[in-house]
Amino acid sequence: MALNSLGREIPESYAGKPLIPYGDPYAIRPQGNVAARPLKRVNPGHNKRLSSLREAIEASGLKDGMTIATHHSLRNGDFLLNRIVAEIAAMGLKGIWIASSSVHPVHAEIIPHIKSGVIAGFQCGVNGLIGEMATKGELTCPIVVRTHGGRARSVIEGSVHIDVAFIAAPCCDEYGNMNGYYGPSACGSLGYAQIDATYASCVIAVTDNLVPFPVVPVSIPQTLVDYVVVVDRLGDPAKIVSTTTRVTTDPVGLQIASYASQVIEASGLLRDGFSFQTGSGGISLAVAEKVRNAMRKGSIKGSFGCGGITGYFVDMLEEGLFSALMDVQCFDQEAVQSIGRNRAHQEISADMYANPFNAGAVVNRLDCVILGATEVDTSFNVNVNTESNGYLLHNTGGHSDTAAGAKLSIIVAPSIRGRLPIVRDRVTTITTPGETIGVVVTERGIAVNEKHAELKEELVRRKLPVKDIAELQREICRVTGTPRPLEFEDEVVAVIEYRDGSIIDVVRRVKE
């Protein structure tokens, strides 16, 4: 057991692998080479079509203890992972690791297969019941939570090797060329799957929309795809890009958005060339709306919008407020349609989006990112993985990646959530280190990290309610009271890997 630089106790190893305690966001230099998949040979006349998932799994050579992956661009509408795990179980395989880009509540269906030992653990974060049950001690399966960039890094550096990648391919030809732009299960960008296709030993394209050769544009090329399987449906289109992408109407949310947009204006970043990322939550979109209005008013021509892309950003691109969108995943149907028709809406891989171990990711070029939090501590450390009950419920996404990359990362959150204060002495779990967070905005005030002293001064000058973060905490706790600390067992049920592979925190079993 060692303390990392944020004071969290990190065990020496987890799931059989030694752990490196987190030090700082930028120091670790990668050693060695990128991972390498096997060379292949496919001669003319070869047929890649197989008749079923079962046949494809058999052909892939999947064996006990190996690792599989799917992408999460179909989100909670995904049918594929459940079907694969059911087939694997039916085949009698055991001890399979899942290294998908994310796992969603819909995948709770695989829980019996975790209990039976078909699934050994997760080389990825999980959303929903699986994490909750693990935290309660009801499931035994190691979980290594990774950022989007960190997941790309782990596969590219080879610390996670995907034996068989199953790629849900919304538009695919018989030779494996695919994109996510068209078809009943269109999801837009295949930015996560591009990594799997490039580094997995075996790649199986699974489609419900087989079209004549060749699919163009090509998002993932035939050269990487071993087998092609047609299924009836990849997912439930109503849930594939399901995020509610509506601007909040809640007065608290609107107040937060107003403050956040004023912070951006005060930062001096909102000038020609401005680059920006927001999530798809109601507050984030309210910030985006205010930023859009400010850009219109100031005739500001931005550079790029980034991340998970919503119709909001599509509108800003089409209006000329951005010159490009850099899209690792589409959050709504407007984004899906845009990426299929507009070449300035650029599909990017998770590597290009956020991997810290390449010659420079897109997050490095961000001026400003708007991020959420379940908790923040007085050192600006942020938790998005666990809720205040200690349950692991959320994957990290691009949170730590964009925070580390952007010139200014802004946390927007209501000061009170579920009667609990957002600002804590100590967050339940550290997802993103405070040294990469610029500003925390609540409806009760704005806390600025000391690293941004000039910005703080400017906010004060503009008469915005700037407060010391400890002061903000006290003010909130006067309303909520001081929450009783959670109690945990020693048992580690998940580790939170920082984007560079070091361990920023662990999740322990909650005491009943």
Next chain:
Amino acid sequence: MALNSLGREIPESYAGKPLIPYGDPYAIRPQGNVAARPLKRVNPGHNKRLSSLREAIEASGLKDGMTIATHHSLRNGDFLLNRIVAEIAAMGLKGIWIASSSVHPVHAEIIPHIKSGVIAGFQCGVNGLIGEMATKGELTCPIVVRTHGGRARSVIEGSVHIDVAFIAAPCCDEYGNMNGYYGPSACGSLGYAQIDATYASCVIAVTDNLVPFPVVPVSIPQTLVDYVVVVDRLGDPAKIVSTTTRVTTDPVGLQIASYASQVIEASGLLRDGFSFQTGSGGISLAVAEKVRNAMRKGSIKGSFGCGGITGYFVDMLEEGLFSALMDVQCFDQEAVQSIGRNRAHQEISADMYANPFNAGAVVNRLDCVILGATEVDTSFNVNVNTESNGYLLHNTGGHSDTAAGAKLSIIVAPSIRGRLPIVRDRVTTITTPGETIGVVVTERGIAVNEKHAELKEELVRRKLPVKDIAELQREICRVTGTPRPLEFEDEVVAVIEYRDGSIIDVVRRVKE
């Protein structure tokens, strides 16, 4: 010394590496993994811009004996390779290997640096004076001639490692995102350079058109690019896409084209889904014109056009005769403009185009390819590398790749060239094995490989002048006389690598 399966004497090693004699087009199975470049880390705020080529070469760590590469999409208009070699010479480096995708006559400027030992040799084929001088014994520099697919293979499997790739980037941002679509040196597809960028230890983007971040569409991403250098001019736009892409008006050429197009019609391949490649020569284009007319007449909707792309194929795409173009290099300005505006005009890497060692290249999907020849023998083996004087003058290009991939490969050539017969007992150099050639078309008759017995029958039925290839040879030689055999020294000045890495032939020094 061993005989390969085509009876050519292959030395045991060349330039310090053991040689594998050619066996057959499809048998060699690759072993091991794809090559891996070093992991990198670039933190936010890092500046990739360097002020000169010299500074970039210094930063790259280039040392004596290392290997550099450029791409040849600027063809005979390229300024970059000459400038790099001049800088390397000025820095006092020695023994540098060139592994460019091709070398053109304009690069004869580096000959003094070969003589002085700055340049040790070529891990690629060469066009023009360098090969000629090597064949005459006037230059000592090993030359390993590779097909476009074989060159991609050699880099991807790691048998050739590029230490520093210099990428002429017609449209580039300061972080290294680039495409070839726009700018004064626009060349269209960067299909060759994509390989270099992905596998080289160090990647330097060189541009004469630095544009604001981010370049979209991204053909080569920032994640692969270490440095960015701005120069005044990358090349001479008048020569960058310089190929004369005019249909021949020569009656002999038109006769050949007419026969070739009738062969295609007789083959049964010219139906919906037809896929096709031609070069940019006058006869090839005449064939394309006739095929286009036949497609119009028959209301045939083709699948894709492939290869080096000309305005001819662009017109066919826009007319709906193809649903896509798969473009590894643009042969003219019409193609450059099309790839920049039409997403059905798909940029593909040399890996995707023609590498035999991946999960399936585009050439595997070709129905028909039209190819040239300097000589053909009575076993259908084809020479495109040397002329009948024995001089190594031409690189292989995609010749052997497409011949191996396509269902039907057709050689079009005048029966007599420079008073010499096109059909020989033995070609000076074997570039492409006869077992991958379907038909040889001359104005004096059509020879069909026995592998295509049904096609031969159909051509006879259609009363086309089908002749046994030996008979065709005799008929031509009655006009030309039998040429005197060339005489060679034992010294091997170049090896002709087949696409799979085996050696199909060698080029020996010509006896004076």
